[in-house]
Amino acid sequence: MTTIPTIQAHGxxxxxxxxxxxxGASLVAGCGVTGLLGPNGAGKTTLLRALATVLAPxxxxxxxxxxxxxxxxxxxxxxRRLGYLPQDAGYQRGFTPFDFVDYIAxxxxxxxxxxxxxxxxRVIALVGLDEVRNKRIRTLSGGMRRRVGLAQAMLGxxxxxxxxxxxxxxxxxxxxxxxxxxxxxxxxxxxxxxxxLTDDVAAICGQVVVITEGRTLFSGSPxxxxxxxxxxxxxxxxxxxxxxxxxxxxDGRYRNIGEAPHGADLVAxxxxxxxxxxxxxxATESAA
Amino acid sequence: xxxxxxxxxxxxxxxxxxxxxxxxxxRVEGRRLILHPAYLGVGGYLVIAGTADVTQGxxxxxxxxxxxxxxILFAIFVPLIALFPASLVASSARRAGAEETLAALxxxxxxxxxxxxxxxxxxxxIASAAVAVGWWxxxxxxxTGDHPATLYGTPLLxxxxxALAVAAARWLPWPGVALALVVGLWSWVGVxxxxxxxxxxxxxxxxxxxxxxxNVSIIGFSDAWHTAYLAGLVxxxxxxxxxxxxxxRMVAAGVPVGxxxxxxxxxxxx
Numbered sequence: 001m002t003t004i005p006t007i008q009a010h011g012x013x014x015x016x017x018x019x020x021x022x023x024g025a026s027l028v029a030g031c032g033v034t035g036l037l038g039p040n041g042a043g044k045t046t047l048l049r050a051l052a053t054v055l056a057p058x059x060x061x062x063x064x065x066x067x068x069x070x071x072x073x074x075x076x077x078x079x080r081r082l083g084y085l086p087q088d089a090g091y092q093r094g095f096t097p098f099d100f101v102d103y104i105a106x107x108x109x110x111x112x113x114x115x116x117x118x119x120x121x122r123v124i125a126l127v128g129l130d131e132v133r134n135k136r137i138r139t140l141s142g143g144m145r146r147r148v149g150l151a152q153a154m155l156g157x158x159x160x161x162x163x164x165x166x167x168x169x170x171x172x173x174x175x176x177x178x179x180x181x182x183x184x185x186x187x188x189x190x191x192x193x194x195x196x197l198t199d200d201v202a203a204i205c206g207q208v209v210v211i212t213e214g215r216t217l218f219s220g221s222p223x224x225x226x227x228x229x230x231x232x233x234x235x236x237x238x239x240x241x242x243x244x245x246x247x248x249x250x251d252g253r254y255r256n257i258g259e260a261p262h263g264a265d266l267v268a269x270x271x272x273x274x275x276x277x278x279x280x281x282x283a284t285e286s287a288a
Numbered sequence: 289x290x291x292x293x294x295x296x297x298x299x300x301x302x303x304x305x306x307x308x309x310x311x312x313x314x315r316v317e318g319r320r321l322i323l324h325p326a327y328l329g330v331g332g333y334l335v336i337a338g339t340a341d342v343t344q345g346x347x348x349x350x351x352x353x354x355x356x357x358x359x360i361l362f363a364i365f366v367p368l369i370a371l372f373p374a375s376l377v378a379s380s381a382r383r384a385g386a387e388e389t390l391a392a393l394x395x396x397x398x399x400x401x402x403x404x405x406x407x408x409x410x411x412x413x414i415a416s417a418a419v420a421v422g423w424w425x426x427x428x429x430x431x432t433g434d435h436p437a438t439l440y441g442t443p444l445l446x447x448x449x450x451a452l453a454v455a456a457a458r459w460l461p462w463p464g465v466a467l468a469l470v471v472g473l474w475s476w477v478g479v480x481x482x483x484x485x486x487x488x489x490x491x492x493x494x495x496x497x498x499x500x501x502x503n504v505s506i507i508g509f510s511d512a513w514h515t516a517y518l519a520g521l522v523x524x525x526x527x528x529x530x531x532x533x534x535x536x537r538m539v540a541a542g543v544p545v546g547x548x549x550x551x552x553x554x555x556x557x558x
Contacts, residue, residue, distance in 0.1 A: 049388075052391075053392055054391040079392060079393060079394045080394050082392060084389065085389075086389055088385055089385075089386065089388070089389050090381075090386040090387075090389075091384055091386060092380045092381060092384045092386060093383070093384060102316075103313075103316065104389070104390075106309055106312045106313045106316060106395070107309065107390060107393040107394065107395040107399075107400070108309075108393055108395075109305045109306070109308065109394050109395065110309075111308035111309055111311070111312050113312070116312075149389070152389065162392075
């Protein structure tokens with residue numbers, strides 16, 4: 001038995017034509033839930049696609065579960081231990097949740113019919129879709145469809161779970177349910193999820209990685225990320241001149257994030273403040 | 289942060305598991321094919337139309353009559369319709385936007401194509417059984433009997449259109465391709481059968497029967513070589529469907545199969 005990080009990605013570069021989506025992104029993650037934060041177009045989805053073996057990087061060093069996804073045999077071994085929920089997961093017309101998850105189970109090499117159906121029923125129950133498993137997917141709500149996607153990703157208890165914005169478009173109750181599922185999934189395996197929602201990261205992630213413009217800006221614990229913004233968030237009656245980001249809070253005062261002036265009324269930063277401080281500050285040198 | 293890396297799950301088992309998955313998928317895809325609305329719609333129409341014909345006295349239920357109907361339906365019309373369900377099933381993941389999910393799974397697109405090609409055996413078997421029943425009915429009737437080439441040619445027609453549909457779904461990922469293929473095949477056959485050129489007539493992708501061929505230019509052609517030529521076309525379509533993402537293997541498999549098919553195309557000539 002060897003102990004090595006599940007994901008070792010160093011200097012990953014990937015371009016689409018002239019557009020460079022990843023410009024040397026790095027990510028090391030092990031057991032637990034890792035949140036991937038970044039603005040739109042930062043390269044989160046491209047990085048996750050590389051981690052899901054769907055997209056080969058142009059250059060860089062990538063090892064998943066101790067194996068090289070560039071080698072077909074090792075890639076197959078990775079895929080056998082991988083669960084992936086893409087950002088825009090589609091479902092074949094006419095399929096029920098059971099049909100779809102069963103179809104995926106076959107493609108995950110569950111060849112014994114009885115064992116496969118047992119596993120399909122298990123993951124469908126896990127995501128709470130037992131009652132609608134024989135209804136057409138197209139008749140289900142957006143949240144239920146996302147849960148169908150999560151169910152297929154959970155098939156076979158994969159060692160690595162890659163989830164691209166799993167909570168987008170969900171109502172607060174469904175988001176909480178998803179958080180609970182993902183948090184539970186993170187026990188004993190590696191879960192990496194990309195999101196715009198810092199609340200989700202604060203709630204369930206033991207590690208957070210921030211990427212912007214295809215590069216890793218920060219990698220560490222949520223507490224470490226919050227620590228970066230200590231002394232950089234203050235409340236004022238006016239928008240601060242040194243603020244990178246500022247908005248008017250419900251008490252009528254401005255919450256400013258940036259270089260706080262001397263004597264400013266400093267407040268405790270949240271994870272969102274820290275994230276905004278990080279991505280809003282040009283040439284940040286806070287990468288871990 | 290570190291994770292415990294579990295033991296690797298064996299090398300030679302991989303092949304068996306992949307084949308097992310393709311077999312299981314073929315069964316599911318076969319069921320999807322025969323339960324496709326295109327087949328169910330045509331089946332329903334045929335039952336209604338046939339019942340109406342019989343009740344109105346247009347058709348008579350005789351051994352020869354039933355045999356003719358079975359032949360016309362399953363050896364001529366249904367093979368063309370068979371292209372639609374195969375094409376729609378083959379392209380369903382792409383049309384649904386599910387390709388991204390499937391791309392991260394152990395069974396690749398090639399495995400899925402292989403499963404679908406195997407699944408085409410289901411409608412081919414059903415149609416062949418129907419044609420065989422027709423052939424048996426006709427052989428027991430006081431008539432000349434159908435040419436036996438219909439028996440071994442029918443599965444080739446179904447496998448051929450199935451393979452063509454899968455290849456088209458992989459190479460031409462656009463809406464309306466199935467319809468364009470059907471129109472193209474129909475036009476191709478329709479035009480060449482009237483030509484006075486044996487090579488053109490016999491290389492069209494359809495089953496020519498020596499006892500019904502009215503075109504004088506092909507009198508005396510070889511049934512066996514013609515069937516082998518059709519089998520070659522089916523194999524070429526399978527190669528195109530399977531090796532969409534591997535040009536080197538496609539050439540390696542396609543060149544010998546293409547050469548043999550060409551030899552058969554020439555050998556069938558009168």
